[in-house]
Amino acid sequence: MPIPRIKLPRPMRLAIVKKLTCKDVSVLISREHEHPLGAGERFWLRLHLYICTGCRNFKNNTQIMRAALQRYLEQDKDR
Amino acid sequence: MSAPAVGANQIEQHRTYLLRYASLQLRDAGAAEDAVQDTLMAAIEGAARFSGKSSVKTWLTGILKHKIIDHVRRQSREQPLLSEDSEGSESDIVDALFLEDGHWRQPPSNWGDPDKVLENKAFMAIFEACAKGMPEKTARAFMMREVMECDTDEICKALNVTTTNCWVLLHRARLSLRECLEMKWFGKK
Numbered sequence: 001m002p003i004p005r006i007k008l009p010r011p012m013r014l015a016i017v018k019k020l021t022c023k024d025v026s027v028l029i030s031r032e033h034e035h036p037l038g039a040g041e042r043f044w045l046r047l048h049l050y051i052c053t054g055c056r057n058f059k060n061n062t063q064i065m066r067a068a069l070q071r072y073l074e075q076d077k078d079r
Numbered sequence: 080m081s082a083p084a085v086g087a088n089q090i091e092q093h094r095t096y097l098l099r100y101a102s103l104q105l106r107d108a109g110a111a112e113d114a115v116q117d118t119l120m121a122a123i124e125g126a127a128r129f130s131g132k133s134s135v136k137t138w139l140t141g142i143l144k145h146k147i148i149d150h151v152r153r154q155s156r157e158q159p160l161l162s163e164d165s166e167g168s169e170s171d172i173v174d175a176l177f178l179e180d181g182h183w184r185q186p187p188s189n190w191g192d193p194d195k196v197l198e199n200k201a202f203m204a205i206f207e208a209c210a211k212g213m214p215e216k217t218a219r220a221f222m223m224r225e226v227m228e229c230d231t232d233e234i235c236k237a238l239n240v241t242t243t244n245c246w247v248l249l250h251r252a253r254l255s256l257r258e259c260l261e262m263k264w265f266g267k268k
Binding site: 027030058060061063 | 100177180181186187188189190193196197202203207210225249250254256260261
């Protein structure tokens with residue numbers, strides 16, 4: 001007998017199918033620095049970032065670290 | 080023979096920058112010094128070939144980049160086992176930062192205005208210490224990516240690892256550098 005299907009709004013359906021943890025998201029955020037993500041990955045990442053402050057901060061922190069490295073290299077000799 | 084397009088002292092004045100660049104990558108002060116020395120020599124010898132299309136600094140950095148990659152490649156060939164085993168596995172370091180359900184054990188905090196942070200000399204000193212304290216192979220992958228702007232393929236080839244492994248190294252690098260900064264700098268405030 002076929003399982004009866006309940007029609008949920010699309011985003012909710014997707015959220016049930018797949019839920020990224022913060023750990024998964026940190027992997028995506030890191031990989032995005034190397035390589036463009038797939039459309040699906042970008043979607044899940046955005047959705048997660050929208051609701052998760054910690055991961056949003058992680059993303060910002062990785063950008064600050066990148067900028068810090070550049071700054072470090074450009075520092076004057078006087079240090 | 081035409082005069083070199085760029086003079087020796089014009090080359091020499093970038094030494095500090097190059098040395099900083101090389102030592103982020105090579106750790107070993109002697110090796111960094113050697114790479115810079117080789118670069119300056121190559122530059123002075125090849126000064127006539129400097130086209131002037133890029134800045135002297137960019138040109139020198141390009142030469143240094145090759146020297147560093149050569150060095151890294153040589154080293155990865157000679158000691159291919161400088162790897163996961165000696166640095167703890169990926170799961171050790173990453174798992175320590177996450178709970179079993181995949182949530183942050185200690186969620187990253189907001190570091191505030193990047194410009195303000197980066198202008199702070201004390202922050203930059205801690206940043207240097209944290210960057211130089213990263214496990215070697217992790218640091219190497221990270222610096223090749225962020226400083227030398229190599230793509231993943233180049234990094235994998237130089238370090239003799241697979242693409243997936245490369246991403247793992249870079250992920251670990253960002254997590255551990257971030258953790259160090261969070262503890263030593265941002266945690267205090």
